[in-house]
Amino acid sequence: MLYPQRNKYRQYIDLSGIWDFRFDTKNEGLKENWQSGFDKSQPIAVPASWNDQFADNRDFLGPAWYQTYFDLPWGWTDQKVILRFGSVNYIADVWLNGDQLGQHEGGHIPFEFDITSKLKAYNNHLIMRVDGDLADDRVPPGGRPMFYPATNFDFFPYCGIHRLVLLYSVPNDGIEDLTIRTFIEGNMGKVQIILECVEKSSLTANIDLKGHGVDLSETMIMEDKTTEFTIEVPNAALWDTEHPNLYNLTVELLKNDVVFDSYRLKIGIRTIEVSGDQLLLNGKPIELIGFAKHIDFPITGRGYNPAVIIKDYSLMKWIGANSFRTSHYPYSEQMMDLADQLGFLVIDETPAVGLTFHKHHITRHLELCKQYTRELIARDKNHPSVIMWSLANEPHSSTKSKEFFRELYDLSKETDPTRLVTIINMQGVRDRAFEFLDIVCMNRYYAWYIGPGQIDEGCVGLSNEIDRFYQKYSKPIIIAEFGADTIPGWHSQPPEMFSEEYQVEFLKKYIEVINNKPYVIGQHIWNMCDFKTPQGIHRVGAYNYKGVFTRDRRPKMAAHMLRRLWTKSSE
Numbered sequence: 295m296l297y298p299q300r301n302k303y304r305q306y307i308d309l310s311g312i313w314d315f316r317f318d319t320k321n322e323g324l325k326e327n328w329q330s331g332f333d334k335s336q337p338i339a340v341p342a343s344w345n346d347q348f349a350d351n352r353d354f355l356g357p358a359w360y361q362t363y364f365d366l367p368w369g370w371t372d373q374k375v376i377l378r379f380g381s382v383n384y385i386a387d388v389w390l391n392g393d394q395l396g397q398h399e400g401g402h403i404p405f406e407f408d409i410t411s412k413l414k415a416y417n418n419h420l421i422m423r424v425d426g427d428l429a430d431d432r433v434p435p436g437g438r439p440m441f442y443p444a445t446n447f448d449f450f451p452y453c454g455i456h457r458l459v460l461l462y463s464v465p466n467d468g469i470e471d472l473t474i475r476t477f478i479e480g481n482m483g484k485v486q487i488i489l490e491c492v493e494k495s496s497l498t499a500n501i502d503l504k505g506h507g508v509d510l511s512e513t514m515i516m517e518d519k520t521t522e523f524t525i526e527v528p529n530a531a532l533w534d535t536e537h538p539n540l541y542n543l544t545v546e547l548l549k550n551d552v553v554f555d556s557y558r559l560k561i562g563i564r565t566i567e568v569s570g571d572q573l574l575l576n577g578k579p580i581e582l583i584g585f586a587k588h589i590d591f592p593i594t595g596r597g598y599n600p601a602v603i604i605k606d607y608s609l610m611k612w613i614g615a616n617s618f619r620t621s622h623y624p625y626s627e628q629m630m631d632l633a634d635q636l637g638f639l640v641i642d643e644t645p646a647v648g649l650t651f652h653k654h655h656i657t658r659h660l661e662l663c664k665q666y667t668r669e670l671i672a673r674d675k676n677h678p679s680v681i682m683w684s685l686a687n688e689p690h691s692s693t694k695s696k697e698f699f700r701e702l703y704d705l706s707k708e709t710d711p712t713r714l715v716t717i718i719n720m721q722g723v724r725d726r727a728f729e730f731l732d733i734v735c736m737n738r739y740y741a742w743y744i745g746p747g748q749i750d751e752g753c754v755g756l757s758n759e760i761d762r763f764y765q766k767y768s769k770p771i772i773i774a775e776f777g778a779d780t781i782p783g784w785h786s787q788p789p790e791m792f793s794e795e796y797q798v799e800f801l802k803k804y805i806e807v808i809n810n811k812p813y814v815i816g817q818h819i820w821n822m823c824d825f826k827t828p829q830g831i832h833r834v835g836a837y838n839y840k841g842v843f844t845r846d847r848r849p850k851m852a853a854h855m856l857r858r859l860w861t862k863s864s865e
């Protein structure tokens with residue numbers, strides 16, 4: 295799936311702004327034909343979650359309705375016009391000028407509709423019904439009455455139009471998709487390009503790869519709708535965390551020697567693999583240092599907030615992180631572009647958190663997880679920063695889970711044979727899927743949920759369990775979550791739970807255990823920042839306070855300790 299771009303042949307406009315909005319608390323909108331237009335609306339910012347924008351209805355998860363109007367931009371009449379939503383949580387039904395365009399299920403992943411035949415020159419009326427309600431047959435599933443709203447996961451179930459809504463135009467028979475895979479042989483970088491076109495008849499493709507002192511061009515005759523070819527880059531400037539070297543790839547499509555479509559992509563040449571106990575980036579061992587994160591900020595909720603993205607990267611650099619996990623759902627395209635540009639390694643996670651394997655829902659859950667896996671790989675397959683797909687966070691064990699993840703693992707490998715695949719294991723659960731997954735990822739909370747207050751004893755438990763996992767699976771291990779809730783400004787000596795001193799001690803001692811085990815190749819702290827949760831007795835003020843930074847991105851004491859440790863600085 296190609297992100298819209300602007301050039302001589304392609305255009306887009308951003309429909310972000312203030313739209314009309316109406317809560318449908320009695321679920322009567324469909325019956326009353328709101329899909330043809332509705333009144334009694336209130337203004338709402340798009341994109342952003344709806345929950346924190348108003349003085350009321352914070353916990354209402356839908357349905358709710360959005361509408362806006364737009365004119366067709368000048369010069370787009372001979373092109374295909376597509377309406378693209380970056381992320382709408384959770385189910386979106388969309389109508390344009392009274393016609394139903396379709397439905398998409400699942401937040402955090404883009405979807406789009408070809409609206410060419412439905413467009414008017416002026417005053418196109420776009421209407422959406424968004425339902426973010428929690429239910430057992432959805433993924434992620436709802437469920438726990440101990441939380442309000444009743445999620446089966448530990449973050450606030452924000453709803454609404456979360457990312458950019460773009461209207462874009464492309465040539466009718468142009469470039470449909472590009473897949474880039476890179477390989478290294480000695481000093482030679484090999485860039486494999488799989489080009490898909492809408493039309494195959496007598497087309498030629500010009501490929502140009504520029505940057506780091508090279509300007510390489512190739513011309514290909516398209517013999518089919520899909521054509522594959524490889525460009526060799528001598529003395530390739532490889533992409534890694536220290537030197538996130540990117541090349542500019544431009545593909546032009548020609549009919550009768552005339553260019554009619556073009557697409558450019560920044561690509562990085564790198565390889566990623568597991569060898570014995572190690573994770574190898576470009577053939578050299580690499581250790582993942584950083585965080586599991588959330589997209590979460592006051593008022594905008596889970597909505598796209600570019601200034602916060604920039605701030606987070608800046609803080610991750612400051613503290614010495616080189617990687618993060620997109621817990622517990624895919625992040626925005628802009629976030630992924632910046633990971634490429636700034637040299638971060640990403641464990642890219644699908645929205646499958648809190649799977650229960652209940653017999654009534656397992657078939658539907660598997661179908662949804664397959665859809666999410668396909669959609670995520672289609673969106674993120676060209677990012678050098680993405681080194682691993684995480685198929686799920688903390689699935690609950692059952693005899694069914696092994697075959698469930700076998701299907702998803704096989705699907706990921708068929709779709710993308712170049713990246714590693716994992717799931718993230720919950721403490722106390724036997725994930726037999728690690729027999730075939732590429733890397734073992736463990737979330738551990740000794741000295742917090744298990745053995746509260748006892749860091750030294752907890753670290754013995756942690757150390758023993760890591761050894762047991764390694765003996766069992768003989769695979770590299772990432773400690774994918776470890777952390778302690780910490781109220782900023784709360785102090786104690788000796789360190790007690792919830793104090794800043796406890797978080798410092800806890801993280802320092804966990805990291806000592808991790809650093810002493812050569813087969814542990816990653817440490818991701820839970821969480822980079824404090825974040826909003828449903829209400830429940832374990833969540834003071836409905837927040838998870840395991841952040842090393844506060845929700846508004848101020849460092850806690852632990853952030854300074856980590857910076858000294860991770861950057862090896864004495865400041």
Ligand code: BDP
Nearest residue numbers: 448687688737775820838840
């Ligand atoms: C882990 C979950 C994460 C929670 C965390 C916690 O993966 O989503 O927020 O525990 O309890 O089990 O802080």
